[in-house]
Amino acid sequence: MSFLNKLFQKIPQIGQSPLISILVPCYNSRATLPATLKSIQASHYTNLDVMIVDDGHAVTVEDIVKEFNDPRFRYFYKNNEGLGLTRNFGIHNAKGEYIFFLDSDDLIFPDALGKLLAYAERHQLDCVSGVTVRRDFETGVESEWFRSLYKSPKISTFANRLSQFDDTLSTNKLYKVQMLKDLGIYFETGLYEDKLFTAKLYSKLERIGLIDTRVYVWLIYGSQTSITTTKSVSNFQGRMAAINNLWQYIPELRKAYQIAFYMNHDLLIYLREFVFYNEDEKEEIFQTAYHFIQQHKRYIYTRLVTASYNRACLDALIVGDKAKFMYTAQILSQIFQDELKIKQQV
The missing domain is CATH 3.90.550.10 (Spore Coat Polysaccharide Biosynthesis Protein SpsA; Chain A)
Structure with a gap:
């Protein structure tokens, strides 16, 4: 040609x-x-x-x-x-x-x-x-x-x-x-x-x-980095509603990775801001995440969640240990916010 x-x-x-x-x-x-x-x-x-x-x-x-x-x-x-x-x-x-x-x-x-x-x-x-x-x-x-x-x-x-x-x-x-x-x-x-x-x-x-x-x-x-916009609790609920709605379209072989993506990305966005939420908001995040994990428990492969604090939060959600989840999320959030302040000062 x-x-x-x-x-x-x-x-x-x-x-x-x-x-x-x-x-x-x-x-x-x-x-x-x-x-x-x-x-x-x-x-x-x-x-x-x-x-x-x-x-x-x-x-x-x-x-x-x-x-x-x-x-x-x-x-x-x-x-x-x-x-x-x-x-x-x-x-x-x-x-x-x-x-x-x-x-x-x-x-x-x-x-x-x-x-x-x-x-x-x-x-x-x-x-x-x-x-x-x-x-x-x-x-x-x-x-x-x-x-x-x-x-x-x-x-x-x-x-x-x-x-x-x-x-x-x-x-x-x-x-x-x-x-x-x-x-x-x-x-x-x-x-x-x-x-x-x-x-x-x-x-x-x-x-x-x-x-x-x-x-x-x-x-x-x-x-877009403000707690009042994309990282508000109402926004988290909207994200969760979307994830639940799309679940029917996800191939079975993909669902384990979707759970891992949820822990490594979707939930992590809000866990990083955990120190800014009040007690009612923290409770709402825990309950929403807990029910999602329980609903899709059979697709969980914890080895796909590699970061230690993410993994600890997932372990807490699996067994319904609210105290462990709250404590771990608070530490994860504080570490992230401290690192963010250092980056902003450089």
């Missing part, structure tokens, strides 16, 4: 480029939306249908969208329904063959859409996923989200997909709109709707492409 023929296979033909819809949900987004829209305008792939959906906030972003004066941008205002149902609104109103979800406080890389689309078209895939970069807004420090899943381009199937359940993000993927509708893959209401959405996707779609390209910038803002 000639070089030109190979090139034409990789690059969509002029006049035949599929339309990609981008859904940008907004709620109190005036400060961050301009940078998000600028990252869209910087995209090398330009055949776009951009839906900016205001989810019922009193202070709208309509004037910001108008200032961009981009004919590809469509502005919508609707009653407040939350992030999940706003994304569903995007699925139903997309003009494109494909859809991409971009939060109004994040960014995309310039070559993201072109690379995702090229792989989807070349391999006739209904979904392609790329690398997410977590970037601290203030310091610029970056880390890649589950980079080990994206070492090289490949096609994930039911037979080799167990590890992909670690990547619960919906925003680093390009989807065929009709596929989502045909398979009934929509977002639910509530916190952590990504977890359930991607679990449905992984359990229903036979072939998913993975590319070793950085496609999405997940910006971490200072307020």
